[in-house]
Amino acid sequence: MIKNLYNYRYLFAEIVRKNIKLQYRNSVLGIFWTLLQPFLTTVVLVLVFSGIFGKSSKLVVNYPIYLLCGRMLYEFFSQSTKRAMRSVRLSAGVIKKVYIPKYIYPISNVTSNFITFLISLIVLVAFIIFFKVTNNNPVHMTGYVFLAWVPILILFFLCVGIGLILSVLEVFFKDTEYLYDVFCMLIFYLTPVFYNVKQLHISSKIVRLGLMANPLYSIVSMFRSCVLYGEMWNWNWFYYAAGMSIFLMLTGSLLFWKTQDKFILHL
Amino acid sequence: MGEETVKPAVVVDDVSVLFNLNAEKIDNLKEYFIKLLTRRLHYTEFWALKNVSFTVQPGERLGVLGFNGSGKSTLLKTVAGVLKPTKGHVEVDGVIAPLLELGAGFDMNYTGKENIFLYGATMGFSRKYITERYDDIVAFSELKDFIDVPVKNYSSGMRARLGFSIATAVEPDVLILDEVLSVGDAKFRKKSEKKIQSMFDSGVTVLFVSHNTDQVRRLCNSAILIEKGVVTARGTADEVCAIYDAQVNSNK
Structure with a gap:
């Protein structure tokens, strides 16, 4: 399988390149949308929620950055898994004609989204610098910021795992898409993107369980520890998020491996 | 004995392909669960290919003849590696270029x-x-x-x-041609036939599917005939084309 992937590394690179190129073709601003989009949505969310959750306090430190951290990670998660989900079905024309290791499609789609996500992190850096320079409730920048790649990497593997599972389901059942849209909405509200869990007094056991079970909750929290609070993350988050992403990677790979020969009969 | 053995370009070894034909294609969860609950999820089995075996030597140009639904396309798909056979296996030596429906990628x-x-x-x-x-x-x-x-x-x-x-x-080693020799306008068609002829001359191995026995006689040096998923004839292009033509005429 490793040898197989090595032989098809050119195709992998071509698909990643294609996705990035095509995403911003025909738009005047081109790749700048990657930066403008998170910036604008953050401005909107700040305006909407600043009255309710936005009091910069000890809990959120700096609301715009708090929000940006959560939003960018969630956005990468939902975009990349949705793209991966459709990738195999959209490539039916090729898959029916030429032999290609099919796992290339979901993985390369997550990867291309990952690259645009990394580019969009510039916005976060710009915001941090802006607040630092204006000295307007600056974030606690410490050496822990250099550990921010850990939650990002965990998130990448989580998305690959989920992407593999979804792409298989989508081949066999077309309504996976609609169900997953609803699921993503659930994940969005169960991820502390615009609120802080400690600000809310959640009495519902189900909601609290949902928050704990959501690996994105742990990943976003880890990321904020590094970037915003400048402290070591809670190790429970790390164990859970890393465990979940390894588990989903294994499940996804196994499911894909077991079913890939049947794809052609359903496409 | 003493004869030099050349590694065959394509080996099709005892290949069988099973399809599940269900009356209605189920492609969404809702239907699947309804059918599962009402226990109406049954399939009809259909062998598209049954114990097909043959080898193609390097430089051989094999014509594949057969009526519609006889399993020609299924056979080419297994050789191209797109469809995994239910039983048996296929081995291809070298780079394979399928010229099926150009521009699909x-x-x-x-x-x-x-x-x-x-x-x-x-x-x-x-x-x-x-x-x-x-x-x-x-x-x-x-x-x-x-x-x-x-x-x-x-x-x-x-x-x-x-x-x-x-x-x-x-420059592929094995070329799969699925009636694509009629590409573009007359001028380009001539050019493409010339190109294919030059590839033939350079010793490429060819699998060619066609209903046109004249074309098969002209392009291929050997052929197989498939009927209902079984290879019924294997020989030179002329021999197999004669059998096929006889069947066409008897069905009239």
Whole structure:
């Protein structure tokens, strides 16, 4: 399988390149949308929620950055898994004609989204610098910021795992898409993107369980520890998020491996 | 004894392919669960290929004859590696280029130039390898003026020409032809037939599917006949074509 992937590394690179190129073709601003989009949505969310959750306090430190951290990670998660989900079905024309290791499609789609996500992190850096320079409730920048790649990497593997599972389901059942849209909405509200869990007094056991079970909750929290609070993350988050992403990677790979020969009969 | 054994280009060893035919194709969860609950989820089994075995020597040009639904396309799909056989196995020595429905690997929003690299990568070739052949591909396709235009604005003939040019530029060891010799206008067709003839001369192995026995006689040096998933004849192109023609006439 490793040898197989090595032989098809050119195709992998071509698909990643294609996705990035095509995403911003025909738009005047081109790749700048990657930066403008998170910036604008953050401005909107700040305006909407600043009255309710936005009091910069000890809990959120700096609301715009708090929000940006959560939003960018969630956005990468939902975009990349949705793209991966459709990738195999959209490539039916090729898959029916030429032999290609099919796992290339979901993985390369997550990867291309990952690259645009990394580019969009510039916005976060710009915001941090802006607040630092204006000295307007600056974030606690410490050496822990250099550990921010850990939650990002965990998130990448989580998305690959989920992407593999979804792409298989989508081949066999077309309504996976609609169900997953609803699921993503659930994940969005169960991820502390615009609120802080400690600000809310959640009495519902189900909601609290949902928050704990959501690996994105742990990943976003880890990321904020590094970037915003400048402290070591809670190790429970790390164990859970890393465990979940390894588990989903294994499940996804196994499911894909077991079913890939049947794809052609359903496409 | 003493005879030098050449490694065959294609080995099809006892290949069988089973399809599940269900009256209605279930492709969404809702229907699946309804059928599962009402216990109406049953399949009819259908063997598209049954114990098919043959080998193709390097440089051999094999015609595959058979009526519609006899399993020709299924056979080519298993050789191309697209469809995994239920039983048995297929071995192909070298690079295989399927010329089935040209341009299937194109992205419509991509320009002709970008698609050349994408299509090349789909067949497993590096950017460097395609760059070396890029000028030849463009020249052969006669699409120099349109190469930076998105493929969605191409006519179907232009698309097929580009596909043909890429697929034949990479010097495959095994070529699968599925009645695609009628690409583009008359002028390009002549050119493409010439190109294929020159590939034949260079000793490429060919699998050629056709209903046209004249074409098979002209292009191939051996042939097989498939009936209902079983190989019923194997021999020289002339012998097998004669059997096939006799069947066509008797069915009249």
